[in-house]
Amino acid sequence: MTDYKIHLLICGGTGCKSSESDEIKKSLKYWIDEANLKEEAQVVLTGCFGFCEKGPIVKVLPDNTFYVEVKPSDAEEIVKEHLLKGRPVQRLLYKDPHTNQQISDSKGMDFYKKQMRIALRNCGFINPESIHEYISRDGYMALGKCLTELTPEETIKEVKDSGLRGRGGGGFPTGLKWEITRNSEADQKYVVCNADEGDPGAFMDRSILEGDPHSVIEAMAICGYCIGADKGLVYIRAEYPLAIERLTTALRHAREYGLLGNDILGTGFNFEIDIRLGAGAFVCGEETALIHSMEGLRGEPTFKPPFPSVAGYLGKPTNVNNVETFANIPVIINKGAAWFSEIGTEKSKGTKVFALAGKINNVGLIEVPMGTTLREVIYDIGGGIKDGKEFKSVQTGGPSGGCLTKDFLDTPIDYDNLLAAGSMMGSGGMIVMDEDDCMVSIAKFYLEFTLEESCGKCSPCRIGNKRLHEILEKITKGYGEEKDIERLKLLSNVIKDTSLCGLGQSSPNPVLSTIANFEDEYLAHVQEQRCPSGQCKALLKYEIIEDLCTGCTLCFRNCPVGAITGERRQPHYIDQSLCIKCGACYEKCKFNAIKLS
Amino acid sequence: MPKIKLAENTIQIIKDICSEFNHSEGELINVLHKVQHTLGYLPAEVQEVIARELKTSVAKVYGVVTFYSFFTMVPKGEFPISICMGTACYVRGAEQVLSEFKRQLKVEVGESTGDGKFSLNCLRCVGACGLAPVVMVGEKVFGRVSPTQVKQIIAEYREGCATEPAKSA
Numbered sequence: 001m002t003d004y005k006i007h008l009l010i011c012g013g014t015g016c017k018s019s020e021s022d023e024i025k026k027s028l029k030y031w032i033d034e035a036n037l038k039e040e041a042q043v044v045l046t047g048c049f050g051f052c053e054k055g056p057i058v059k060v061l062p063d064n065t066f067y068v069e070v071k072p073s074d075a076e077e078i079v080k081e082h083l084l085k086g087r088p089v090q091r092l093l094y095k096d097p098h099t100n101q102q103i104s105d106s107k108g109m110d111f112y113k114k115q116m117r118i119a120l121r122n123c124g125f126i127n128p129e130s131i132h133e134y135i136s137r138d139g140y141m142a143l144g145k146c147l148t149e150l151t152p153e154e155t156i157k158e159v160k161d162s163g164l165r166g167r168g169g170g171g172f173p174t175g176l177k178w179e180i181t182r183n184s185e186a187d188q189k190y191v192v193c194n195a196d197e198g199d200p201g202a203f204m205d206r207s208i209l210e211g212d213p214h215s216v217i218e219a220m221a222i223c224g225y226c227i228g229a230d231k232g233l234v235y236i237r238a239e240y241p242l243a244i245e246r247l248t249t250a251l252r253h254a255r256e257y258g259l260l261g262n263d264i265l266g267t268g269f270n271f272e273i274d275i276r277l278g279a280g281a282f283v284c285g286e287e288t289a290l291i292h293s294m295e296g297l298r299g300e301p302t303f304k305p306p307f308p309s310v311a312g313y314l315g316k317p318t319n320v321n322n323v324e325t326f327a328n329i330p331v332i333i334n335k336g337a338a339w340f341s342e343i344g345t346e347k348s349k350g351t352k353v354f355a356l357a358g359k360i361n362n363v364g365l366i367e368v369p370m371g372t373t374l375r376e377v378i379y380d381i382g383g384g385i386k387d388g389k390e391f392k393s394v395q396t397g398g399p400s401g402g403c404l405t406k407d408f409l410d411t412p413i414d415y416d417n418l419l420a421a422g423s424m425m426g427s428g429g430m431i432v433m434d435e436d437d438c439m440v441s442i443a444k445f446y447l448e449f450t451l452e453e454s455c456g457k458c459s460p461c462r463i464g465n466k467r468l469h470e471i472l473e474k475i476t477k478g479y480g481e482e483k484d485i486e487r488l489k490l491l492s493n494v495i496k497d498t499s500l501c502g503l504g505q506s507s508p509n510p511v512l513s514t515i516a517n518f519e520d521e522y523l524a525h526v527q528e529q530r531c532p533s534g535q536c537k538a539l540l541k542y543e544i545i546e547d548l549c550t551g552c553t554l555c556f557r558n559c560p561v562g563a564i565t566g567e568r569r570q571p572h573y574i575d576q577s578l579c580i581k582c583g584a585c586y587e588k589c590k591f592n593a594i595k596l597s
Numbered sequence: 598m599p600k601i602k603l604a605e606n607t608i609q610i611i612k613d614i615c616s617e618f619n620h621s622e623g624e625l626i627n628v629l630h631k632v633q634h635t636l637g638y639l640p641a642e643v644q645e646v647i648a649r650e651l652k653t654s655v656a657k658v659y660g661v662v663t664f665y666s667f668f669t670m671v672p673k674g675e676f677p678i679s680i681c682m683g684t685a686c687y688v689r690g691a692e693q694v695l696s697e698f699k700r701q702l703k704v705e706v707g708e709s710t711g712d713g714k715f716s717l718n719c720l721r722c723v724g725a726c727g728l729a730p731v732v733m734v735g736e737k738v739f740g741r742v743s744p745t746q747v748k749q750i751i752a753e754y755r756e757g758c759a760t761e762p763a764k765s766a
């Protein structure tokens with residue numbers, strides 16, 4: 001970093017940006033100008049720091065002070081107290097929930113202690129819009145090394161030896177894929193980066209592109225060198241405007257520095273990258289569908305083989321890798337395969353990024369070595385379940401994955417263990433659920449997603465999932481019968497076996513895994529017409545217990561449909577025919593006078 | 598759907614966009630993105646012009662427009678409301694928020710209010726799961742929304758005292 005003595009890094013990730021991080025930047029700049037510190041202090045908007053729960057985050061370098069939940073109005077104090085007088089603003093420091101002690105360096109926080117950042121190495125450390133900062137952290141060194149010291153074969157060998165597997169869900173060995181694409185003879189080949197990130201509830205890839213776009217550009221160029229391609233394409237969701245903007249800027253800078261274009265670093269190697277926008281179809285994350293979408297067609301998958309490595313974009317050999325897979329590459333080249341393969345488990349090397357969300361205290365973006373247990377992720381890093389509730393389940397793999405119970409909490413996370421447990425690694429969505437979540441409803445939620453996103457090309461997926469959804473709907477409405485559980489299982493297995501692409505082949509997983517792990521909940525729904533967690537509204541009834549009601553009228557004033565009647569200081573009454581079961585009264589009543597049955 | 602006659606300059610805008618992409622059929626999706634960004638939506642008449650310009654069939658253009666959820670054939674409201682229905686938002690109560698919006702606006706998902714002020718849509722994970730459940734009005738993000746806040750959010754825009762008008766595309 002250049003001449004400035006002080007750097008104020010503000011999180012510009014989507015979460016923090018939604019909570020006014022732009023405003024904070026403006027205020028900080030204003031107060032820095034006022035204090036005549038313009039020459040000494042620089043304000044930089046970075047990518048997601050990971051600790052989104054406590055956002056917006058502002059980090060002050062060089063002393064590494066980590067401020068949480070900053071508001072624009074705090075800017076004055078940060079400048080006047082911290083920058084001018086050297087006294088960090090105590091009230092903005094993170095407070096450890098166990099010891100109640102304030103921690104100013106992120107390294108001391110439980111949230112960061114067990115993490116290891118390879119793919120996210122630069123996120124939250126550099127200004128993603130500055131190529132200088134990327135270069136100052138060994139950026140483009142790996143590309144230089146490959147072009148000048150290693151042959152394509154040697155580079156591929158390094159990637160193979162590292163044991164890196166695809167982070168987009170499938171877990172295919174990356175080096176092997178590169179080798180296959182290299183060995184496919186053609187006059188033109190392509191490198192494609194899959195930034196479609198369809199898993200609803202996940203934001204890993206966008207955060208890498210928003211926080212460290214150059215790492216992906218560098219890796220794509222290395223891949224191009226290895227497989228013999230001079231053209232790269234990034235397929236990115238149009239819903240990610242910030243990521244698109246950052247990537248566009250990064251591409252421009254890379255061209256200006258001669259790191260893309262013709263004769264890169266004077267080695268005679270040419271490589272160019274273009275952006276292709278997705279248009280909101282989950283199935284386009286599947287590589288064959290993605291390729292059709294890039295060709296301007298409907299994003300419908302086609303049968304494999306041929307694999308894209310042999311015949312992909314415009315019929316030419318195409319190497320498709322995920323954003324996070326690419327982000328690992330420069331580090332592997334710089335530090336060596338041996339270093340990388342030391343990390344992780346026997347068959348899953350390195351780290352994995354997860355978007356940790358749901359009923360957990362520390363929602364955020366985390367990166368842990370493979371082999372870390374779910375318990376460590378949920379309790380040590382995630383800080384446990386929100387509001388002191390009981391853990392029920394953790395879902396990985398998005399709509400293709402499964403729900404695991406507390407019996408799996410000590411399972412070390414890797415591709416094979418998650419698969420064996422009935423879920424999958426997926427791209428990194430990790431949603432934690434508590435005692436209030438109904439697993440039948442969760443299965444239904446994922447199926448709704450699949451239904452909407454099925455491309456409709458093959459009937460098992462198009463019609464089968466619809467039938468699955470109908471059965472689940474019936475169960476949650478209280479009309480289910482015991483035979484329905486068997487029907488769900490049978491149909492699920494047929495859909496899995498006969499669908500054309502990965503979407504259909506995995507769409508029943510949430511149903512099968514919830515039946516396997518939470519059969520008692522299904523049984524309660526079908527045998528007793530009861531939803532144990534009280535989520536299935538059709539099975540619910542809110543009632544006021546006369547003896548406990550003080551007539552405070554709070555519920556009456558909060559009911560959105562006027563279903564509650566009663567005189568002040570007299571017991572109130574809920575008209576069941578009007579009640580829409582929103583639960584507002586239940587939450588508001590201070591006397592526990594409203595019961596759920 | 599009633600026929601709309603496109604104004605000459607609208608047709609010109611579409612033609613210019615197609616030229617920018619060399620009238621290449623393979624660029625169809627990029628063309629659609631740009632046209633929707635400029636015009637706000639892609640009614641049948643617009644698709645006809647695009648098909649002619651790219652020398653492809655209207656059926657193909659229609660097939661692509663209807664395949665992708667990002668493309669819309671009906672205009673969005675002045676203030677497009679999007680409820681995040683990603684998993685993280687769902688488990689934190691997005692469904693209740695959605696049904697409250699439906700009730701207050703008296704529209705279903707994908708529809709606009711009669712006065713054209715609001716349209717209601719769902720989307721999947723906007724990347725602010727820490728703020729779940731999340732609602733977007735235009736570009737503005739509202740976090741940790743509870744059903745009881747819905748009325749107030751709508752009122753804020755209905756009365757026109759919103760900080761800045763949301764963009765329509």
Ligand SMILES: Cc1cc2nc3c(=O)[nH]c(=O)nc-3n(C[C@H](O)[C@H](O)[C@H](O)COP(=O)(O)O)c2cc1C
Pocket residue numbers: 165166167168169170171172174194195196197198199282283284285286287288320321322323325326427501502503
């Ligand atoms: C329905 C479906 C959705 C997918 N979505 C994604 C996605 O959003 N991002 C991604 O990188 N891979 C996704 N994949 C996996 C890709 O097909 C492909 O395997 C991957 O991009 C390869 O890159 P990798 O080897 O680096 O993981 C999806 C697969 C299926 C079947």
Ligand code: SF4
Pocket residue numbers: 283300301453454455456457458459461462499500501502503504505
């Ligand atoms: S399995 Fe579903 S998404 Fe895949 S091709 Fe068939 S219908 Fe389309």
Ligand code: SF4
Pocket residue numbers: 544548549550551552553554555556571572588589590591592593594
């Ligand atoms: S909020 Fe509770 S105590 Fe007050 S009137 Fe309603 S039910 Fe009775």
Ligand code: SF4
Pocket residue numbers: 542558559560561562563564574578579580581582583584585586
């Ligand atoms: S659950 Fe909602 S609709 Fe029913 S009585 Fe309570 S506040 Fe009114």
Ligand code: FES
Pocket residue numbers: 011012013014015016017047048049050051052053055056057364365
């Ligand atoms: S978005 Fe700011 S920490 Fe994640």
Ligand code: FES
Pocket residue numbers: 200201202681682683684685686687721722723724725726727729730731
């Ligand atoms: S699921 Fe709603 S913001 Fe991520």
